[in-house]
Amino acid sequence: MALAKITSVSGRAVNVPGNDIDTDRIIPARFMKCVTFDGLGEFLFYDVRKQLDGTEKTHPLNESRFKGATILLSGANFGCGSSREHAPQAIAKYGFKAVIAENFAEIFFGNSTTLGMPCVTASREDIAKIAAFTEANPQGEVVIDLVKLEVRFGGQTVKIAQRESARDALVNGRWDAIGELIDGLPAVKVTAAKLPYLAA
């Protein structure tokens, strides 16, 4: 299974500001009553996007000028809370290809990387610059460059960061580790044999 080498993501961006946006906010628990991830995209940020009767609240994702955005901007500690992969799955299935935030919760970050959806960090000031550009030019292109670790938009460039193991996995097309883990199975058996609780 050859994986794509994800060296850059380009597209339009939308800013969903706020700190500590938790995975219950990203995908409320009631939408996890499913046995596949299909269709989760439509429930992304559901309770902040929709009223109880299904009509729309004021939310960046509801604005027509931001429809079709593929890069999500947000604040600090994005994706905190539950380990539910339903959260990055919902973001990806909605159509996003990358997230730029000040920082990410640990489990969310790993889950996203394994889906081939880069999560990169930037300073608050730089995210504000990208958000301001997007606000003024909703159709403007934003490019996340994982090789140079920078974001380019409207003639500006800002620095981004990403944990090296994740960046390496994305740009070299090994972000889903399953193949490599399977290759290691003979070594797994050797390690397991040394541990008394696994010997039985």
Place this chain on the structure above:
Amino acid sequence: MPKNLFQKVWDAHTVRQLANGQTQLLIGTHLIHEVTSPQAFGMLRDLGLKVAFPHRTFATVDHIVPTDQFIEPYADPLAQAMMDELRKNCAQFGITFFDRATGKQGIVHIVGPEQGITQPGTTIACGDSHTSTHGAFGAIAFGIGTSQVRDVLATQTMALGALKVRRIEVNGKLRPGVYAKDVILHIIRMLGVNGGTGFAYEYAGSTFDGFSMEERMTVCNMSIEGGARVGYVNPDETTFAYLKGRPYAPKAENWDAAVSHWKSFASDSGAAYDDVVKINAADIAPTVTWGINPGQGISISENIPSPETATSADDKAGIIEALAYMKLPAGAPIKGTKINVAFLGSCTNGRLSDFQEVAKYIKGRKVAPGIKAIAVPGSQIVALQCEKLGLDKILAEAGFEWRAAGCSMCLAMNPDKLIGDQLCASSSNRNFKGRQGSTTGRTILMSPVMVAAAAVTGQIADAREVFSVTQN
């Protein structure tokens, strides 16, 4: 060179380095439940893979089970579908399933320890962020996503980078009416909801040495609420005494060898840490949350923060957003806030000692009129233990509905939900917006005894006053 427990367990379970620099880490014990596993089995089938070590995966059902309906099919067809899917997957791949008919079903983080599956010096993973609970035994236990559930099923390993280790030492005796739940709420308040990102938390000090296993589990459980994916306590005699005789614990002939092996994993004196935090147990008060994340906590005698007292622009924005959602008045005492619902249970506080402590104080008292109060044991075994001691009757006489085991109103994936903007005094672990099943529902986290005090007074109250607590 002296090592801490995290490093020792990590080293013992390292299979090899992967190309991107991560470690292929052996996961000795894998726990699964109905919400995050069906897609993983689907991926396994799509890839034509088998379960590599089926005897090292254990399943139970907890998130979606109704607590007031025992006979299938469940009223909710989606819940029934998830139940059926797990049953089918376990049967097909030869995985042990603690189904309701076994009498051993319950919240996955309660079942593992009570079966003796959770052991010191082991690695554990489960598609649930509260897997950190198992660290109470000196295990390194990770919450994982569904793709990693697939990885563990297929290979009994996953790709991970090592964590830094922060030692959190709590020393001294807790004051009367202060519980393990208050300790972890205090820690999260102090270090922040993302203070632990990239860290494993090692909980240590005389307070933890004196804690029971159930108290240690309560603290480790909420590590993730402080951003730490892993939390643990070094194994000691308390740990070994808890495990002895449990179904999956080593048998008599292997017991001594197992204990000495387990002891070898405890952090060495002189081990290095990336950070050390020290807390005086006497400084910890009964703690309640007032906001929309577990770090927004105050002691019961403090006032609700106001935007004017914010320490930063971020803090100010956080306070404004939280107060608007919680509909609480800035600057007013939290004590006296009217509640609608009282919830006892969850993987944080749904164990025997939690119900014992509540029963001790609530005996002969009544839940205030108009308050819905439910008590949900964390497992069928906890339920049975409580029933044998008559705790269910004490709670029922007080006005709590005694329910069947499951996650219930902690995340409300079953029928137990808040309605509208009801305010719930809850012994669970998350107060996120909408967490308890209503998009405007409100949660205040606290210890079980504080929930009991709120239930009998109909408002957020100081359990020490309500129940005249003078000693623990």
